[in-house]
Amino acid sequence: xxxxxxxxxxxxxxxxxxxxxxxxxxxxxxxxxxxxxxxxxxxxxxxxxxxxxxxxxxxxxxxxxxxxxxxxxxxxxxxxxxxxxxxxxxxxxxxxxxxxxxxxxxxxxxxxxxxxxxxxxxxxxxxxxxxxxxxxxxxxxxxxxxxxxxxxxxxxxxxxxxxxxxxxxxxxxxxxxxxxxxxxxxxxxxxxxxxxxxxxxxxxxxxxxxxxxxxxxxxxxxxxxxxxxxxxxxxxxxxxxxxxxxxxxxxxxxxxxxxxxxxxxxxxxxxxxxxxxxxxxxxxxxxxxxxxxxxxxxxxxxxxxxxxxxxxxxxxxxxxxxxxxxxxxxxxxxxxxxxxxxxxxxxxxxxxxxxxxxxxxxxxxxxxxxxxxxxxxxxxxxxxxxxxxxxxxxxxxxxxxxxxxxxxxxxxxxxxxxxxxxxxxxxxxxxxxxxxxxxxxxxxxxxxxxxxxxxxxxxxxxxxxxxxxxxxxxxxxxxxxxxxxxxxxxxxxxxxxxxxxxxxxxxxxxxxxxxxxxxxxxxxxxxxxxxxxxxxxxxxxxxxxxxxxxxxxxxxxxxxxxxxxxxxxxxxxxxxxxxxxxxxxxxxxxxxxxxxxxxxxxxxxxxxxxxxxxxxxxxxxxxxxxxxxxxxxxxxxxxxxxxxxxxxxxxxxxxxxxxxxxxxxxxxxxxxxxxxxxxxxxxxxxxxxxxxxxxxxxxxxxxxxxxxxxxxxxxxxxxxxxxxxxxxxxxxxxxxxxxxxxxxxxxxxxxxxxxxxxxxxxxxxxxxxxxxxxxxxxxxxxxxxxxxxxxxxxxxxxxxxxxxxxxxxxxxxxxxxxxxxxxxxxxxxxxxxxxxxxxxxxxxxx
RNA sequence: GCGGACGUGGCGAAACUGGUAGACGCAGCAGACUUAAAAUCUGCUUCUCUUUCAUGGGAGUGCGGGUUCAAGCCCCGCCGUCCGCACCA
Numbered sequence: 035x036x037x038x039x040x041x042x043x044x045x046x047x048x049x050x051x052x053x054x055x056x057x058x059x060x061x062x063x064x065x066x067x068x069x070x071x072x073x074x075x076x077x078x079x080x081x082x083x084x085x086x087x088x089x090x091x092x093x094x095x096x097x098x099x100x101x102x103x104x105x106x107x108x109x110x111x112x113x114x115x116x117x118x119x120x121x122x123x124x125x126x127x128x129x130x131x132x133x134x135x136x137x138x139x140x141x142x143x144x145x146x147x148x149x150x151x152x153x154x155x156x157x158x159x160x161x162x163x164x165x166x167x168x169x170x171x172x173x174x175x176x177x178x179x180x181x182x183x184x185x186x187x188x189x190x191x192x193x194x195x196x197x198x199x200x201x202x203x204x205x206x207x208x209x210x211x212x213x214x215x216x217x218x219x220x221x222x223x224x225x226x227x228x229x230x231x232x233x234x235x236x237x238x239x240x241x242x243x244x245x246x247x248x249x250x251x252x253x254x255x256x257x258x259x260x261x262x263x264x265x266x267x268x269x270x271x272x273x274x275x276x277x278x279x280x281x282x283x284x285x286x287x288x289x290x291x292x293x294x295x296x297x298x299x300x301x302x303x304x305x306x307x308x309x310x311x312x313x314x315x316x317x318x319x320x321x322x323x324x325x326x327x328x329x330x331x332x333x334x335x336x337x338x339x340x341x342x343x344x345x346x347x348x349x350x351x352x353x354x355x356x357x358x359x360x361x362x363x364x365x366x367x368x369x370x371x372x373x374x375x376x377x378x379x380x381x382x383x384x385x386x387x388x389x390x391x392x393x394x395x396x397x398x399x400x401x402x403x404x405x406x407x408x409x410x411x412x413x414x415x416x417x418x419x420x421x422x423x424x425x426x427x428x429x430x431x432x433x434x435x436x437x438x439x440x441x442x443x444x445x446x447x448x449x450x451x452x453x454x455x456x457x458x459x460x461x462x463x464x465x466x467x468x469x470x471x472x473x474x475x476x477x478x479x480x481x482x483x484x485x486x487x488x489x490x491x492x493x494x495x496x497x498x499x500x501x502x503x504x505x506x507x508x509x510x511x512x513x514x515x516x517x518x519x520x521x522x523x524x525x526x527x528x529x530x531x532x533x534x535x536x537x538x539x540x541x542x543x544x545x546x547x548x549x550x551x552x553x554x555x556x557x558x559x560x561x562x563x564x565x566x567x568x569x570x571x572x573x574x575x576x577x578x579x580x581x582x583x584x585x586x587x588x589x590x591x592x593x594x595x596x597x598x599x600x601x602x603x604x605x606x607x608x609x610x611x612x613x614x615x616x617x618x619x620x621x622x623x624x625x626x627x628x629x630x631x632x633x634x635x636x637x638x639x640x641x642x643x644x645x646x647x648x649x650x651x652x653x654x655x656x657x658x659x660x661x662x663x664x665x666x667x668x669x670x671x672x673x674x675x676x677x678x679x680x681x682x683x684x685x686x687x688x689x690x691x692x693x694x695x696x697x698x699x700x701x702x703x704x705x706x707x708x709x710x711x712x713x714x715x716x717x718x719x720x721x722x723x724x725x726x727x728x729x730x731x732x733x734x735x736x737x738x739x740x741x742x743x744x745x746x747x748x749x750x751x752x753x754x755x756x757x758x759x760x761x762x763x764x765x766x767x768x769x770x771x772x773x774x775x776x777x778x779x780x781x782x783x784x785x786x787x788x789x790x791x792x793x794x795x796x797x798x799x800x801x802x803x804x805x806x807x808x809x810x811x812x813x814x815x816x817x818x819x820x821x822x823x824x825x826x827x828x829x830x831x832x833x834x835x836x837x838x839x840x841x842x843x844x845x846x847x848x849x850x851x852x853x854x855x856x857x858x859x860x861x862x863x864x865x866x867x868x869x870x871x872x873x874x875x876x877x878x879x880x
Numbered sequence: 881g882c883g884g885a886c887g888u889g890g891c892g893a894a895a896c897u898g899g900u901a902g903a904c905g906c907a908g909c910a911g912a913c914u915u916a917a918a919a920u921c922u923g924c925u926u927c928u929c930u931u932u933c934a935u936g937g938g939a940g941u942g943c944g945g946g947u948u949c950a951a952g953c954c955c956c957g958c959c960g961u962c963c964g965c966a967c968c969a
Contacts, residue, residue: 037919248884252964255883260968280969293969333967359967369969377881378967450968569964680892680905688892692906700905706920753894753904760904763921824900829950831900833935855935869949875899879949 038705038789040669047791047802048149056804057096057151061541061552063105069556070096071536071595073564073572074111077137077159078118081144083604083651083689084565086661087677090785091601091748092563093150094678097784098743100151101808107556109539110145110152112138114161115463115528123462123494130462131490134161144662148670149787151804156539160531165538166464167485168547169530172583174467174478179586181227184476187455188297191219196498198459212497218319223457224466224524228578231585232257232449234592235577244597246684249569256570258450263434264366265443267292267342270351274300279365279448283437284429287418288372288393290383292342293335293355297362304338304356311336311356318358333382334358345442346419346433357382365448374404393418394426454575456527461492461500463525471512471519480513486521499523532572533579536562536594547588554590561746562595569600599746602686604677606657608646609634619644621656625663629691648688659689671786672698678748678785700756701789704782707762708793711775725770731761732774733815739781740808748785755782772797780809824875825850827859843870850876 051057072092075085096108112134119130126133138159145152158165176182190199194212198221209216228235236257239250262281269275278292294301296318305312314336335355344350352370359378360369373383373390383390392404396413415421421429437443457466465486467479479486489507492500501507501523512519534547536559541552573595580594609627610619622643628635634645651658664673676697681687735758742751755778762774776797783790783803794803818839823846825833833855837846847868850856860880867879 248964251884255965258965258968262969278969282969357967359969361968364968366969371969376969378969381967448968450965566963682893685886685892690892690906693892696906702919749893750904756904822900826900826950829899829948834900867949869899871899871950875950877899877949 036709038669038702038792040671040701040788041666043788043792044147044149044670047788048146050791050802051149051151051804054802054805056802057100057106057108057153058155059107059109059153060105061555065103065105067107067556068096068099068104069107069536069540069559069561070099071107071109071539071559071562073562073568074113074532074535075141076113076116076118077134077141079137079140081141081661083659083661083677085145086148086673087604087683087687088563088565088601089145089148089150090674090677091599091683091746092561093674093787094743094748094784095561095563095746097151097787097804098740098808100804101780101783101806103807106151107156107540108150108152109156110150110154111156111158111535111539112141112160113528113532113535114138114159115166115525115531117460117462119462120460120494127494129490129492131161131488134159134462147662147665148674151787156542158535158538158542160464160528160535161462163485163487164542164544165535166531167487168538169464169526169534170467170479170484170486171481172534172547173464173526173530174481174484175586175588176226176582177478179582181230181582181585183225183227184222185225186220187223187225188218189221189223191217191221193217194497196459198457221457221459223455224468225453225455226578226582228454228575229449229451231578231581232259232451234581235451235574238577238581238593242593242596242598245595246598246600249566249573249598249600252569253574256451256574260448260450262446262448263430263437263443264446264448265345265437267345267368267370269300269354270341270343272340274303276300276368277366278368278370279446280370282372282375282430283433283443284415284418284421284424284426285372285375285393286344286346286370286433287421288374288391289344289352289370290373290388290390291353291355291371291379291386293357293360293369293371293382295360295362295367296356296358298356298360298367300368301338301356304340311338314356333378333385335382335386337386345437345440353388355382355386363452364450373408375408375410377408377410380404380406380408391417393421454527454529454578456530457524458527459499459502459523460525461488461494463528464531465501466522466524466526468522469510469512469519470522471515471517473517474512474514474519476522477512477514477519483513501525529571529575530579533575534583536576537580537583537589550588550590557589557591558594558596561597561599563599563601565603566600573598599683601683602681603650604689605648605686606651606659606689607648608655608657609636609643610646611636611643621654623656624659624691648686650686651689664694668694668698669701669788671789672701675700675752675786679752680749682749683746700759701786703759703763704778704786704789705793707759707775708779708796710767711772712796712798725765725768728761728765728770728774729812730815730818731758732777733811735781736777736809736811737816740811743784751781752785755785777809779803780806821873823850823873825853825856826875826877827856827865828880829877832856832859839873841872843872846870846872846876850878 070092072088096106100106114134119134122128122133123130160166192199192209192212192214194214195209199209199216208214236259239253242250260281262279263283264277264279266275266277296315305315335357338354338356340354341351342354344352371379371382373380374392375394390404393415394409394413395416396411400416412426415424415429434445465488467484467486469477469479471477489504492504494500508521508523510519510521537548537553540556541548543549576594580589581592583589584592609622612619622636626637627643628637634643636643672694676694735754738754739751758778762771762778765771779790779793780803790803820836821839822834823837824831833853835849837849847870865878865880869877
């Protein structure tokens with residue numbers, strides 16, 4: 035019997051699917067629609083195992099839905115703009131476009147080699163004008179709708195690379211590439227009004243029942259809704275009132291100071307006449323702007339010498355500080371400090387010897403002084419005049435009501451979510467379709483002039499934005515007045531590109547971004563699959579973009595992804611050798627290491643290497659397995675099977691040689707079964723020995739695998755298919771056997787499609803297995819006639835016996851009491867109590 | 881600090897609504913086939929006790945308690961690991 039020839043099968047069936055256009059999605063199909071989508075890859079150059087796992091999962095869903103009679107949209111594309119292409123350009127002198135397109139070609143070939151059921155006719159790349167030109171049109175639509183605005187904003191500026199850095203790219207106050215000390219600069223940038231949708235984006239989460247709870251919580255925290263009081267402090271002897279925000283208006287009588295953020299306009303104004311304050315503000319900025327080295331950071335303040343008027347007690351004055359822990363971009367950039375009930379305020383008050391007055395006390399603790407820990411629990415108000423005796427929540431409401439009545443404040447909601455700054459001073463992105471004119475201001479590029487195409491002739495030999503220094507590209511006449519004007523040279527954040535690609539997959543006309551009627555047939559995406567790393571930004575931006583388009587009447591859906599699944603990473607053990615103290619260890623790639631179950635030896639010298647933790651595959655630790663080599667050696671099906679086996683899909687999966695070997699063995703076993711079943715010509719008539727146990731197992735497997743796939747529990751589906759395979763191998767050849775093999779192939783087809791097609795053909799079945807309808811379990815076979823009843827005595831298992839399903843309680847009880855072991859254990863005494871769970875167990879309490 | 885998830889054999893993991901813990905895979909051990917090896921197949925594989933080696937007894941799902949006829953699953957209190965956010969007023 036021949037081995038399964040995976041290379042032959044892959045060539046043959048991929049060609050067959052291609053020529054039959056099996057996976058093309060038809061907009062006008064009368065079938066129910068299913069949109070299955072995996073997060074599209076960045077074309078870095080090569081597919082990695084994480085992609086294979088992600089797409090293998092999506093493929094199982096897509097193929098299963100298809101077999102179940104759905105018209106399936108399962109597309110693929112490329113998130114093709116971004117920094118790595120520019121880095122490659124700077125390092126290797128290649129053009130970002132050429133580099134990116136070559137990577138796409140290579141990765142497309144890799145994906146095709148895996149035999150995914152994708153509709154390649156809908157492939158898109160965000161770096162092509164056909165895509166980003168339509169994005170520019172959408173940008174102008176949102177601009178016209180007032181959802182985009184321009185604002186001066188502080189950015190992290192790398193003076194060497196002459197570029198803006200994201201917060202994550204600033205490490206210890208220095209640029210991650212150049213190492214230069216990062217400056218804060220103010221630049222005029224474009225913002226999307228995501229905060230207009232904060233409330234909707236928050237409440238919309240509740241409708242996303244098929245999203246992981248974890249992701250919904252992360253988004254909820256990110257949006258960060260806080261309700262409280264915004265009120266005005268008058269500054270004693272100065273005409274500069276300012277607002278503060280608090281979630282604890284109930285603690286207002288416990289206030290002992292007020293504080294401004296170092297960037298607060300009043301602090302800035304005061305600094306102009308105070309060198310000391312100027313120095314203090316500079317000191318505050320020196321600390322890490324973004325990275326969380328704030329942890330142990332000391333609370334520091336600068337006493338302005340001014341004081342503010344307590345709004346509830348105009349006779350009282352509170353000292354006004356500038357403090358390092360007050361953030362300009364949250365709330366109003368100013369706070370009142372209530373040390374007794376806020377830990378930061380307490381630390382600050384202790385340092386500057388400010389008073390600490392308890393105003394909330396739990397039962398019987400009214401006079402307990404606050405020590406080192408601020409009290410944030412429930413209780414009643416004390417030391418608070420007219421509020422005394424109230425609970426916290428009513429007290430909050432009472433203070434807000436009074437502030438509103440007296441006109442010095444109002445109840446309000448503050449969001450952590452900020453508007454989305456989308457300007458990037460980069461070349462390899464979507465040009466922002468705006469022309470700046472001295473007379474007319476920022477003028478949108480006329481629709482007829484779209485797309486604004488990136489110039490090809492750019493250089494990367496000097497730092498900075500190549501678009502800005504291109505000799506001619508930016509010089510254009512103003513569309514409004516015709517005078518010389520300048521193009522915007524900033525490009526859009528690449529998160530914009532990925533905020534609507536799933537819409538363009540559904541409908542991609544040449545003359546507009548999408549056809550709403552066609553989009554309505556496909557959206558929302560039924561099942562979206564990707565890594566948790568996109569749990570917040572990408573998913574929030576895509577949700578926002580969808581809502582924004584719905585808001586301006588272009589879409590009907592408000593939530594783009596009905597179902598979301600975040601899959602775990604592919605990990606691998608690491609191999610290293612210590613190089614002595616002070617030196618980083620030396621890492622070795624898996625292909626350079628001979629791994630047995632007990633030892634790991636370096637092939638080069640035969641000496642042992644240390645086997646380290648199983649961690650995410652990464653270049654720096656060299657624990658990367660390249661899918662190409664594995665596919666050609668073991669075949670696409672074995673790789674796909676392994677990616678779905680063993681670990682639950684949301685958890686990490688450890689790659690191992692033994693694991694892929696096991697997957698390969700499974701493929702061979704199924705192939706042997708298919709071949710032997712093909713040889714035996716048994717049919718029901720000539721096979722007197724129909725195997726009822728096998729038939730029942732087949733039914734149970736159909737039922738179980740279908741539910742497992744539905745719930746994305748691929749590891750369980752895999753286990754069931756192993757079980758069925760084991761049983762079929764043991765069964766005698768004949769009609770039941772042959773039919774079991776056929777069903778096995780159908781159930782395994784979404785996971786190992788080439789093998790399934792090859793087996794299907796070997797069995798002489800007509801057509802392609804991918805076109806065969808999904809098997810349905812015979813309900814009669816799902817119910818076992820006999821059940822095993824467990825017998826417990828005092829909750830401990832003592833015996834078990836077979837009984838008819840649905841047998842009467844009394845019969846079960848009698849059978850149990852008659853068991854030899856039970857008689858022996860009870861020593862003739864009757865049980866004190868008998869619990870019978872029908873069809874399951876009997877528990878005798880002695 | 882805040883929020884969340886998880887903790888089950890040598891390993892990855894199953895276990896439905898509280899009802900026979902360890903399905904399935906990996907690794908391992910023993911055997912069959914073979915001149916031999918590979919491949920394949922068969923069996924065993926949570927720990928432990930015993931003058932009865934069994935169709936036997938005991939223990940066992942991070943730790944300590946509790947509820948229940950019955951707890952991996954529910955409740956209370958710890959410990960540990962991982963993830964997200966992080967001076968958010």
